[in-house]
Amino acid sequence: MSPAGSPGTRGARPPAAVDRPRRLAWEVLRAVDERGSYANLLLPSLLAGSGLPARDRGFVTELAYGALRAQGTLDGLLDTATSRPVRDIDPPLRDALRLGAYQLLRTRVPARAAVASTVDLVRATSGERPVRFANAVMRRVAARIAESGGDLAQLLGAPRFDADPIGHLAVVNAHPRWIVEVVAEALGDDLDETRAALAADDERPVVHLVARPGRIDRERLLAEAAQEGLAAAPGPYSPFAVRLDGGDPGRLPAVASGLAAVQDEGSQLVALALARTATVGRDGGLTVDLCAGPGGKAALLAGLLTDRSGAGPEAASSSGAALGVGVGASLLALEPRATRAGLVARSLAGEPRAWVVRADGRAAPLPAGSADRVLVDVPCTGLGALRRRPEARWRRIPGDLAALVPLQSALLVAALDLVRPGGVVAYATCSPHPAETVEVVRQVTGQRPDTSVLDARLALPEVDALGSGPFVQFWPHRHGTDAMFMALLRRNQN
Secondary structure, eight states: OOOTTSTTOTTOOOOOOOOHHHHHHHHHHHHHHHHOOOHHHHHHHHHHTTOOOHHHHHHHHHHHHHHHHTHHHHHHHHHTTOSSOGGGSOHHHHHHHHHHHHHHHHSOSOHHHHHHHHHHHHHHHHOSTTHHHHHHHHHHHHHHHHHHTTOHHHHTTOOOTTTOHHHHHHHHTTOOHHHHHHHHHHTTTOHHHHHHHHHHHTSOOOEEEEEOTTTOOHHHHHHHHHHTTOOEEEOSSOTTEEEESSSOGGGSHHHHHTSEEEOOHHHHHHHHHHHHSOOSSOOOSEEEETTOTTOHHHHHHHHHHSOOTTOOHHHHHTSHHHHTSOTTOEEEEEOSSHHHHHHHHHHHTTOTTEEEEOOOGGGOSSOTTOEEEEEEEOOOOOGGGTTTSTTHHHHOOGGGHHHHHHHHHHHHHHHHHHEEEEEEEEEEESOOOGGGTHHHHHHHHTTOTTEEEEOGGGGOTTOOOOTTSSSEEOOHHHHSSOOOEEEEEEEOOO
């Protein structure tokens, strides 16, 4: 059979005219589904070369990120409107249907326009054959949403909250059940706060910037944002944080030149807490970032731990001299993968006493006990950044922990071996999962009588709602940051 719309095809329709925003959103979903791409890395590059006006770029972002975040919910909704399981639908067609269902469920796009645009997208990307099927499915979905008022509990047959609160929250907040269980456990089974934490995962995250100490102060970065017409405000906790309410941070000269960078405020606080925590005994001047890629925390540490002339007043107030870590302190960043090591090197460019070495943190090319401070920001499930990585909630599975937890434990052991007696280790993960946060720390320190757990909250007195300690867990719904976890440990002196 000749393709629809090709010369000589009798009675064929002309090629569908699909608007570019929906086509770009579909391309993002296809890349995530087919190649395992990360939407937060792919989409900005697609938009940068699209030539679309700001309003259309925002619509692409809403469609792509929203459909990825709600994928499980959308598939459940589509399952109620088709006679065959969604998993059996041809993937390109399935992604088009997901985008259509998302428009019907979560946007102000009129139902008629959402259905028609989805049909056009299907015709353009899958040909004429599935068009009638897509049209029928979209019409059924639209009718069900209209009848229920968009009530997910009714649409998807969620269990009653009083009978199965975890199951109910999983359905109405579009998270796999196991992730809801993890969040609830980390929040002490407070179901109201669990609901708030899950809802925060679906909010479009504010962009956080770091004004790198010794390179630019925060006031200048705020002034640049104002000049570019970007709505910006100081971060409430980190003295280097700026939060942008929309807009492209790449427009800022400071970001383009490396004076500032995109970095979640929670990540900034981890580096700041390690730099602030006093060691015991005489420092040798070495800080090690054991798992440095992609380099954001390493760059901030390098600025914090090095006394630099010419720093602005705010940066100078948090410089190495002010923190008591000594003038001329150096940073060694370890990263085993070549691509990520390159990113670290780029982040550290211009730092006079910072170096990058390709090495596995479990076998650091350094003598034992040679570092004053060690940051070990371990590979993890990334459950703390679900709002920034929309596909992750459906990509991760509980079985991922089987490989991650032993690695996390081994890296923490290596960090404790590397730090000198009296030195400090910061263990960090971008996850609230107890198995890779408190349980790793307790398991390792339980076998290390040479180690003391410090109250990490004391290093961050400006941050509220940090719980009972001694660990620190940030939350999107509490702090507006990723759900970063941190423990501070000291190697005991003999």
